[in-house]
Amino acid sequence: MDLNLSAVTRPVERLMATAQNGFEVLRLGGLETGAVPSPFQIVESKPMYKLRRYFPPDSRPGQRPAGPPVLMVHPMMMSANMWDVTREDGAVGILHEAGIDPWVIDFGSPDEVEGGMERNLTDHIVALNEAIDTVRDTTGQSVHLAGYSQGGMFCYQTAAYRRTKDIASIIAFGSPVDTLAALPMGIPPNIGAVAADFMADHVFNRIDVPGWLARTGFQMLDPLKTAKARLDFLLQLHDRDALLPREQQRRFLDSEGWIAWSGPAVSELLKQFISHNRMMSGGFNINGQLVTLSDITCPVLAFVGEVDDIGQPASVRGIKRAAPGADVYEVMIRAGHFGLVVGSKAATATWPTVADWVRWLAGQDSRPAAIAPMQDSDAEPDESGVALSARLMHGVAEASEVAWSLARGAAGAVVNTRKSMRTLAVETARTLPRLTRLGQINDHTRISLGRIIDEQADGAPNGEFLLYDGRVHTYEAVNRRINNVVRGLISVGVRQGVRVGVLMDTRPSALVAIAALSRLGAVAVLMPPDADLAEAIRIGGVSEVITDPGNLDAARQLPVQVLVLGGGETRDLNLPGDSNVVDMEKIDPDAVALPGWYRANPGFARDLAFVAFNTVGGALVPKQITNYRWALSAFGTASAAALGRGDTVYCLTPLHHQSGLLVSLGGAVVGGTRIALSRGLHPDRFLTEIRQYGVTVVSYTWTMLRSVVDDPDFRLRGNHPVRLFIGSGMPPGLWQRTVDAFSPANVVEFFATTDGQAVLANVAGAKIGSKGRPLPGGGQVELAAYDAEDDLILEDDRGFVTVAEPNEVGVLLARPWGPIDPTASVKRGVFAPGDTWISTEYVFRRDADGDFWLLGNRPLLIRTERGVVFPESVTDAVGRINAVDLAATYSVEGADGVVAVTAITLRDGMAVTTADLTDAFASMPVGLAPDVVHVVPEMPLSATFRPTVSALRADGIPKASRNAWHLEPDTGKYKRLTAAARAQLCGTDDSSGAEN
Template structure:
C-alpha cells in the first residue's frame, strides 16, 4: 500500500473531527432519511409528490433557470399539469411508458414532471443514439408514445418505420433556438405545445396514487450483449435518493444548482434535481456542457452549487485561468468521478469547500455519499454491502475452503456487492436473464443474496470506500458507459473487418478509459487511405461519438477461443504503447475526421498531453 493510500484510510479521530460541521446539516438530513427509510413499496412516493410539496413551501420561488428564461415553482407545476392532463386525456395510465428524447431544456423538465405525476414511466433516451441502437432502445420499453425535441427529430424520423408506436403518438416540442417555427411540427409529428394549451393547470388527481413500486424512469446502461439495457428506476428509489443525496447537499431556498450534465443520466435528473426539490431551491440548466461558458453561466445564474462528473472537472482544470472562476457563490458540488490527483487542486483553484462525491449505479441497490466531506472518497454508505476478495486473472471472487466469499481487510481492494433486502431491493433490468447474471447467492452465509456491482473499490474504514476500477465488458469514457460488445458488433459490420475486440485504455491526464479495438481484416485485404476516413464515417453513423474507438490495432488474428479472456487482458495491458507491439496502430486525433497511423512523435505528444482528448 502506498503512502497516499495509507493517508486516505479513515479512523475514529478523522471522523470525530468532521462531526461539528456535520451536525449543522443533521436536522435536514434526518428529515430526508425519515422519508427515505420509512417508505414501503406501496406507499405514495416519488417525484410528483415531492415537487408538489416544494410548490406549497415556495410557490413564487424560482424553480428553473435556462438561458434567459426562468419559471417559478407554481409556473413550472402549472405547465407540468397541462402535460399530465393531456396524456390522461389520450388514455395514458399508471404503468404505461413514454419515450423522451430531448436535450437539456425546460420542456424536458416540465415533461418529466407532468408524466411522473400520472404514474407514467419515462424512458430517458440518450440523445447521442442513432440508427438501430436508437430503435432498439425505444422498442425495448414498449412505449405508448415518443416525445422528441426538434433537435432530435431527424434521428427519430430516420427509424420511425422500425418503431412499434401508433402514427398519431409521435409528439414534438419546438427547439428553443428556433421558436419562430414553434407552430410547424415536421410531417408525422404532433406539436405538443399546441396540444396542451387548453388543458387545466391544477394538479392532476393521480399524484397521490403513484406508489413506490411504480416505475419513474427507464435509464439506459451499456449491455454486455451489445445493445443498451433499460434499467427501471422506481419512485421508491427516487425517494431514497431524495432522502439521502437530496438532503446531504443541504441547500437553502436561495441556492442555485447549476447542472450541465445530460438529463438522461441519473446524476443530473435524479441527484442534482433532488437536492433542489428538497430545499425548494433553483435548478439552472444548460443545453450542453461548455468549458468556455461554464463560469460565465455560474455568474449569470448566481449559482451556489454545481453538478459534476470527472470529465467536467478535468476540462475546467485544463482551461486557462479566468477572473470569472473566482468571486462566485459556488461552495458545494455533487457528482462522481473526481480524480484523487486533482481533488485538492480543484478545491483550491475554484474555492470549493464541499465535494459531495457519491457512488451509485442506475441499476444497483448500494449507494455511497461523502456526507462527512472527506477527500478522495465516494463517501459513506448506510445500505448493507460487502467488499470481497476478487481474482482479476480468473475473473471471479475468491472463496475460502468452505466455499464462502472473503471480505477484504481495511485498506485492501475488492469487489463491491450490495446486499438485497426489503429496504435495499434490486429493481433490476427489463431483461430477466440479465438480472440472473448480476445476483449472487449464498455469498457470506446460506440464503443471502447480493447485487454484483462489477466495480472494484478500496475499503478505507468507517463504511467509507474509494472507487478503483470497473470490471467486465463496459468501460467509461466522457462520462458515459461504453459497451464493448455493442462497439464490436458495429466495427465488424465494416466490409473489410472480419473480427474486432474492443476494450478501454487509459490516456494520461484523462478520466476513464478511451475506446481501443484490435481488428482483424478479411484475407488478402488491406486498409487504404480512403478506409481511414470511411471507417470513422461508418462508425459515427451507428455509434454515439463517445463510443467511437480512438485507437485501432490491426492484428493478423484475434483469438476467440479458450484463451480469449487472457488475450483481451494482454491487449488492455499493452494499450496503444507502440513499443510493446510490432502491429500497426491507428489513432483518431481530436477534431480529426479520419484515422492516421500512430507514430512515435504522435505517441510522445499524447503522453505529454499535447492533445486534448
C-alpha cells in the first residue's frame, strides 16, 4: 500500500517542485541562492572605469598584511562580476584565501554611461594603464596583470604600451595573440581577415553590440554545450539542491554577465587585431603611439584550454613568438573558454595555480608543477588550432560520448585541400583590379601621386598611412596637410607645370611636399642633399626650392626663392630681413583663396611629374619621371608584393631616390598600406622599428641589407613580422643570407628600365639571382637574339629580328606602351612589318622556364682576346661562394688588350680557394670566366649601396698577392697571381707587384 502511495506522490511532488522552481526562475530570472558578493572598496572612480579592491585591509588588530596585488581585467562584452560569480569558488575569494591582494578594473556597461558607446580600444588600454599606476602607488608593489579572453589581450597591449613598467607578470586565460593562426569555427585565416576588415569598415562603424547579442554570439560558438546545459537545467528543475551549486554561474552566463559593446571598439578589434593581426606583427596604434609586444619583458603565464574554440591553443601560444624578450610559461587545462576562469576546474586548478605562480615569482615557493615553459611552435596555422571536428567531439561527448574520429579525419583533409585554393583566390581578388587599372592607363589618363592619396583618403579616411618616430598619421590627416601646403604654394606663386626643388631629409613633411606638388600639377625636382645643389638647380630648371630647417643653410646659398616647411612647432628659423626665404608654416591656408585656374590633381599620365638624379662618372644626370612611369612602378609593386591594408612598407631609401619614390611610397599608396619612414639604415634601429611599426615589407636597393644581416651584433630572437623584401640589385649571396636570417620571409626582386617600358619581377623568389618574368599587366617584352662577339642583333632570312632560344644570349626589347622617352632607342619592323619596339640595351638570357637572367649592359660587356665576359653573370657566380661578401666585375687594359677583372670582399673569418673559383665559374650557362680575381679590403659603394668600379679600374691590373688569382686559359683553372703572371698580363718586366 505504501509502495503504491509512494509511486503516486513522488511524481506529484516532483511536478510541484518543478513548477515552484520554474515559477521562481521566470519571476526572478533564476533561483534564489542566498549568495553574498565578496566585499570590495571603490578605490578610484572615473567615467571610463571603477577600480575595485576586494577584501580591503583595515586597521583591525591581527589583520594580515596585503599580499602581492593581482589586477584582473574582464573582456569588454562581459561584466567585471565574472571574477566573483561565487564567493567560495570565484577568483577573488580563492586568491584572497591564498594571501593574494585581488583588484578588479570595472569598465562598466557602456550603454549606461554618457559617451560610453563611443569608446574604442585605446580608451580601455589607457584606462588600464592608469589603474596600474593607482594599484602600484597604493600597494607599493609591482602589479600582476590577469586578463580573461580579450581582457588578457588588454593586459598584453597595456604592458607593451608602458614597456612593462611596474608589472610583475602577465597572466592570460584563453587570450588570443596570433589571431589568424586559429579562428573560431575553423574559419580560414584569409577569409577571416577579409571578413573582419569588411565588418570593421561597413558594419561596426555604424552599429553597436547590445548585451543580449554578445551573449547570443558567445553561446552560438558552442551550441551543443549551450543546448546540453539548458536541457540539464530543465531535467533537474525539480531538484533544487542539485541546481543551487551552479546557479550563480548559470545566471551569469544566461543573462547577468553580458554587457553592451561599443561599435568603435569592435571595429578597432576587428581591424587591428584580427584582420591585420598586429599583436603578432607589432605596430598597433595606441593614442597615436605605435606599440609592439616585443617590448614585454616581464614573465608571462598563459592558460590554454584544450577545447577552447575562441582562444585556440595555436592562437594563445602566439605570445611566445610575439614577445621574445619575455619568459613565457603555460598551463594546459581540459576546459573550454569560459571554463578556464569560472567553474569547478577553475576553482580547483586555475586559481590555485595563479596563487602558486605569484608566490613563486615573489620567491616564496618553487615553480608549480602544473606550469611549464611554453615551447616554440612552427605548426601550420590550419593544423594547430582546435579543429571544428575536435570541438564537436568535445560537445557531443559531454552529451552522449559518441566518437567522431571519422569527422576529424575528413575535416583535416578539407583543410589541407583548401589552402592553396583560398590563397590563390584572395590574392587574385586583391591584385586583379590593380593590374586592370594599370592596363587601362594611356597618355590622357589622369593619374598621379596626389590623386591616389586623395582616393585612399576618401575611401578610408581613418586608415593608417604614415608612420614616423613612433607615431602614426591617418590618410585623412595627411591629405588635409597636403591640401594646406597646396594653398601655401599657390600663395607664393607656384603654378601648374612649374619645377620646384625639394631639398629635404626623409620625414613626413618631405612626403607632404612631394604629394602637394603632384596635387598642384607642378614638377617635384628631388635634390639629394649631398649632391652639387647648384648644378641640380641648373639642370633641373628649378625656380623655387622647398626645404626643411635642417637644410635651410644649404638652400640659402642657391639663387632661387626658398620655401621652408616642417621642422616642428618649437623651431626658430631666425629669418630677420631675409626676403628670399618664406616660412610656409606661417601661411594660414584658410586665408588663401583658390584661383580660378586651380584644379586638384590635374596631371595626365604623359605629364612630367618628378625629376630625380643619378650620378654617372661623378656628374649629375637628371632622370625624368612621368606620372605614367610612377604609376607603372607603384601599381606593379603593389601587385607583385600583394600589398594590402594590413601591410606596413618600411622605406629605408630616401624619398629623393627613385626606389623610395617609385617602389616604397608608390607601392604603399596604391596598396592602401602604411608606410614607415626611417631616419636612415642602422642595424639596431632596423630591428627595433620593424617590430615597433609591424613592418611586413622592407624595400631595399642593391647591398643595403648587408649592414643588417652581416652586423656582428645582429640577433633576431623570436617572431618578426617581415614577409617580403622588395627592391632591385641584391647580390645572390646577400639574397641567400637575408632569406636565411628572416625565414620565412621572401625576396621580390625587380628589374625596370629608367623609362619603365620594361619591367621584370621575380615574385616567387625560388631562383635566387633571377630577375623573374614580365610583370602581369605591364608591357610586352621579347629577347632579340644577339651575337655578343660582333655586337649584332641577329636577323632571319626575311630581315626580321630572331627571337633568342632558351639560354641563348639576347638583347631585351620592350613593346612601348604609354609615353615614350624621346631619348629611347626606338626600332620598327622588328618582328613584323610596322611594329615598334624599344631596345633597353640590356643583355639577358632566358631559361627554359621563361625566367630572365641579367648578363650586363650592352655597351659595358667585356670583350677580351678569349671572347666575351658578361660582367653580371660573373659577379653573380662568384657571389654564390659562401665566403664572398660582395663582388664587382670590370675591364682594364692589358698587354694584349682588355682584361676582365673581378674584385671581391670576403666575409669575416672566411677564405676563398682556387677550387672555389674554378667550380663557381664552371657553372655559368653562358659567357667566359674573368682573367683575374682578387680580394679587396673594401668594396666602394654608391649612395644607393651599389658597388662602383671606377676607383678599382683606375688601379689597373691587381698586384700579385696571396689573395689574387689568374685564369690559365689552357686548363680553365685558377692559379695564384704571381709577379711573373702579372707582368705577362701587363706586358712589362716590372717586379714592383711582387707577391706579399
